[in-house]
Amino acid sequence: MVRRLLHAGIREVRVFSRDELKQHDMRRALDDDRVRFYIGDVRDYDSVDRATRGVDHVFHAAALKQVPSCEFFPLEAVRTNVMGSANVIEASNANGVRSVVCLGTDKAAYPVNAMGMSKAMMEKVAQAFARNNPTANTVVSTVRYGNVMMSRGSVIPLFVDQLKAGRPLTVTDPGMTRFLMSLEEAVLLVEHAFVNAAPGDLFIRKAPACTIEVLAQAVAKAMGTAADIRVIGTRHGEKLYETLATREELVRSTDQGDYFRVAVDARDLNYGEYFDEGERQESEVDDYHSHNTERLDIDGVVDVLNALPQFRALIG
Numbered sequence: 001m002v003r004r005l006l007h008a009g010i011r012e013v014r015v016f017s018r019d020e021l022k023q024h025d026m027r028r029a030l031d032d033d034r035v036r037f038y039i040g041d042v043r044d045y046d047s048v049d050r051a052t053r054g055v056d057h058v059f060h061a062a063a064l065k066q067v068p069s070c071e072f073f074p075l076e077a078v079r080t081n082v083m084g085s086a087n088v089i090e091a092s093n094a095n096g097v098r099s100v101v102c103l104g105t106d107k108a109a110y111p112v113n114a115m116g117m118s119k120a121m122m123e124k125v126a127q128a129f130a131r132n133n134p135t136a137n138t139v140v141s142t143v144r145y146g147n148v149m150m151s152r153g154s155v156i157p158l159f160v161d162q163l164k165a166g167r168p169l170t171v172t173d174p175g176m177t178r179f180l181m182s183l184e185e186a187v188l189l190v191e192h193a194f195v196n197a198a199p200g201d202l203f204i205r206k207a208p209a210c211t212i213e214v215l216a217q218a219v220a221k222a223m224g225t226a227a228d229i230r231v232i233g234t235r236h237g238e239k240l241y242e243t244l245a246t247r248e249e250l251v252r253s254t255d256q257g258d259y260f261r262v263a264v265d266a267r268d269l270n271y272g273e274y275f276d277e278g279e280r281q282e283s284e285v286d287d288y289h290s291h292n293t294e295r296l297d298i299d300g301v302v303d304v305l306n307a308l309p310q311f312r313a314l315i316g
Contacts, residue, residue, distance in 0.1 A: 001059060001187055006032055016040055016051040017062065042084030048091040055095065059190055060088045061103045063119070065153055070115035071236040081118035086125050093129070093138040101193045102126050104144040104202075106179060106242040109249075109287075113237025123202065127264045130200030134266075141197035145205040146179025146242055146290065148186050150310040155212075159219040160314050168230035169220070174213035176234075177241045177290040180301070181207045182308055192259060200264025204245050204253075209290035210301050218301035223315050245288040260288070 005013050015023060016038040023037045040047025042062045052058060063081050064070055070077040085102055092100045104123055107116030126140045149156055159169050189205045197203070210218070213229065220227035245253065245260055254261045286292065296304065305311045 001190065002026075002030065002035060004187055006030070006034060010034070012036060014038055014051055014055065016048070042087055043079050045087045045091060048087045049094065052088075052091045052095045052097055055092070056098050057194055058088065058092050058097050058100045059103070060085060060100060062088075063103070063122075065105075065115065067107070067113050067115045067237045068235050070118065071113060074114035074118075077114050077118040078121075081115075082121045082125060085122040089126060089129050089138075089140055092140075093133070093136055097138050099194050099197065100126075100138060100140045101190050101197070102140070102142045103190070104142045106144060106146045106244045106290075107239075108144060109243040109246050112239055115237065127200045127202075130264050131266055134199070136199070139197055139199050141193050141199070141201040141203065143189050143193050143203045143205070144244060145181050145186060145189055146207055146209070146244060148181050148183055149305070150308055150314070151183060151186075155215070156219060156305070156311065157314060159216055160223070160311075163220060163223055163225055163227075168228040169216040170232045171212050171216055171229050172232060172234050172238060173240065174211060174229070174231060175240070176212045176238070177209045177295075178212065178215070179207040179209045179242060179244060179290050179293065180215075180296070180304060181205060182304075183310070189259065196256075196261070198263065200266070202249070202262040202264075204249075204260040204262065204288075206258055206260070206288075206293070207244070208294040208296050208300075208304075209241075210296045214296070214298055214301055218298045218305060221298060222302045222305050222311070241289050241291040243287050243289040244293075247285040247287050250285045250288065 002013050012034055014036050018041045020039055038051040040051060042048055062084060064077045089100060102122060105119050108120040108123055111117040111120050123142050126142045129140050162169050185205060189203060193203045216229055217227050249262045252263060
């Protein structure tokens, strides 16, 4: 995201995080004085406030993202993913930021784990700000997408390491499905939200999916080897398939081609409008999830993997 912004000619990009090592590595890798680094934590309002002064746009990606970790430490997920997001939104509004895009996850739809629940609450915090502050100059929106291939936490680098070491590929549930999205597509979704969002909007990126077994077989095939798969069982908090858009959201969504735009429910606490006017029947619409989206076979996933520069670099 930072490289893309710099390439676009942005005057200044601020990177705010609590990880000084990653900031140091990033500073050396970019070697660009337009990038300024701020040490702080989204849990601390004052540090967020300092970083957002004089800023036009904020992309909020700070989160606890590992499902098993959040299952063992759910309050930590609340402090970062919910309260930290509220700090980012409030500080941005106080400092006159024009647009805030909060990064979400498919695990926020019908959440069954602490990480997904905390990210669902992040979405609610963003939507509540839009609902309760209709005259605010800061546009707060959220984006939601599935697994980003080759990102931190992606299973693909693990499969590559296991194949290089001659070990079996560890698969939780062969029939489990997940959406597939590239880093490039994730960045384009954020840009789409910056350009098109109205207060409280949720943008969802459409994506194909595959089973975890197909993904493992595809990684092996792309590396020119056979896959020895070992099933290890579902981890804490994992779902058989992920939902990107619920039927409740789809009945009030707009299809924008590659994206769904879900407008905020802007009704107040007087619910008369609902009973007077009604809505399209939710029973007529199905959820949009990784079991009913476009399903890729092994060759299809190989094509997707080979199109990723990060994957080609990883396998050499």
